[in-house]
Amino acid sequence: MDPRKESLLRWIEEDRDKLIDFLSRFIQMKSPNPPGDTREATDFVCRFLDAHHLPYRVIAPHPETPNIVAAFENGSPGRHLVLNGHIDVFPVDEQEQWDYGPWSGAVIDGKVFGRGACDMKCGTTASIFTFYYLHRLRDQLRGRLTLTAVSDEETFGPWGARYLMEHHHPEVLGDCCLNGEPSSPYTIRFGEKGLLWLCLTVSTRGAHGAYTHISQSANKIAARVIHDLEALAEIRAQPPENVRSVLRRNPDIMDQALGKGAKDIVEKVTVNIGTVRGGLKVNMIPNKCTIEADFRLPIGVDKKTLMGEIDQTISRYPEVTVQEINFTPPIWCEPETEMSLFIRENVKMLKGFEPELTISLGGTDARLWRSRNVPAYVYGPSPINMGASNEYVEVKEFIHIVKTHVLSAYDYLSH
Numbered sequence: 001m002d003p004r005k006e007s008l009l010r011w012i013e014e015d016r017d018k019l020i021d022f023l024s025r026f027i028q029m030k031s032p033n034p035p036g037d038t039r040e041a042t043d044f045v046c047r048f049l050d051a052h053h054l055p056y057r058v059i060a061p062h063p064e065t066p067n068i069v070a071a072f073e074n075g076s077p078g079r080h081l082v083l084n085g086h087i088d089v090f091p092v093d094e095q096e097q098w099d100y101g102p103w104s105g106a107v108i109d110g111k112v113f114g115r116g117a118c119d120m121k122c123g124t125t126a127s128i129f130t131f132y133y134l135h136r137l138r139d140q141l142r143g144r145l146t147l148t149a150v151s152d153e154e155t156f157g158p159w160g161a162r163y164l165m166e167h168h169h170p171e172v173l174g175d176c177c178l179n180g181e182p183s184s185p186y187t188i189r190f191g192e193k194g195l196l197w198l199c200l201t202v203s204t205r206g207a208h209g210a211y212t213h214i215s216q217s218a219n220k221i222a223a224r225v226i227h228d229l230e231a232l233a234e235i236r237a238q239p240p241e242n243v244r245s246v247l248r249r250n251p252d253i254m255d256q257a258l259g260k261g262a263k264d265i266v267e268k269v270t271v272n273i274g275t276v277r278g279g280l281k282v283n284m285i286p287n288k289c290t291i292e293a294d295f296r297l298p299i300g301v302d303k304k305t306l307m308g309e310i311d312q313t314i315s316r317y318p319e320v321t322v323q324e325i326n327f328t329p330p331i332w333c334e335p336e337t338e339m340s341l342f343i344r345e346n347v348k349m350l351k352g353f354e355p356e357l358t359i360s361l362g363g364t365d366a367r368l369w370r371s372r373n374v375p376a377y378v379y380g381p382s383p384i385n386m387g388a389s390n391e392y393v394e395v396k397e398f399i400h401i402v403k404t405h406v407l408s409a410y411d412y413l414s415h
Contacts, residue, residue, distance in 0.1 A: 024105035027114035033088035065151035078142025082174035085124030086153035089116030096389035119386035123180020177369040177376035182383030184257030189378035191332025192360035194297035197325035206287025218289035237300030
């Protein structure tokens with residue numbers, strides 16, 4: 001092994017307790033989005049960077065949503081690698097039962113607990129420490145390394161990575177992006193499904209609950225619409241050959257990484273009815289019902305095709321109107337590149353297996369780099385319990401993610 005890689009691994013092992021403590025305290029810094037105020041957590045990261053004399057600046061389009069951009073030039077010319085992670089996390093349902101508290105950062109039985117442990121303070125910590133360790137070797141590396149620790153990812157908001165891309169893209173675009181969103185150590189994600197969020201409103205006259213002959217029920221129509229929309233989950237994609245070939249190389253890995261059934265939906269449209277709101281009182285025929293639907297588009301299915309199917313379904317219900325809430329297309333980069341090879345080789349060296357290339361079912365900020373023709377790869381912890389009560393990351397998995405990011409970034413900047 002390269003002696004410098006041996007040094008990096010030794011530093012990580014020597015800092016094992018420091019890494020765990022950082023992640024634990026990072027989780028304790030509340031940053032739920034909504035509401036999206038990440039100042040406490042951002043200040044925590046800045047104090048770490050200050051303590052180790054690492055260069056950075058804070059870019060805050062709004063005071064509550066600061067972003068950290070840190071960068072340094074290496075000893076000789078070369079490529080620009082960007083590390084990307086987000087600081088904000090899912091909100092907490094106060095009705096959920098947590099064994100140790102959502103903001104505890106408790107380290108119990110080889111796990112670190114708390115909201116954001118998995119999504120994605122584990123991955124963001126890996127990015128921060130990759131920046132920290134490689135800064136020590138900067139005179140022996142090539143090119144440039146940039147860290148982007150951003151706010152406002154969980155709501156697809158405009159004040160995080162999107163803002164940096166739109167207003168500071170020369171600093172943050174780079175030649176390649178490495179991201180630590182939850183993905184499972186068994187997979188490397190080179191793309192993601194698109195999303196289409198729609199609000200469907202059913203409007204009727206309404207009436208007294210005993211006078212069902214006077215008006216149709218908006219709720220009953222909504223139930224039929226939901227049933228009919230579910231048929232769209234049978235739409236299967238025809239992805240490009242380079243995507244199809246890697247997805248079908250070992251399809252069972254999706255089930256291993258994401259739970260049984262994942263392999264069956266990676267190339268299909270999925271339909272989730274997120275909210276249904278209708279009715280004022282049990283003895284009133286509701287005159288309005290709203291449905292918020294989340295459609296995920298696989299690579300090979302575009303918005304026009306899906307909307308055509310949705311419009312055909314909705315056309316049977318003149319009481320229904322549709323409004324688009326949000327849309328991002330399916331996006332991917334070339335699966336097999338130098339960076340994805342580095343990740344696979346390092347995981348094999350560390351763990352004895354090679355992670356498979358696949359597509360993310362959910363969205364990440366990595367799409368912003370891919371949409372600008374910059375290859376972006378996601379390698380992070382297991383995603384099974386993200387956003388749930390008792391969210392956690394296993395310590396051994398966390399340390400593995402740190403090692404993989406550090407070594408893969410080193411390989412990229414030393415070639």
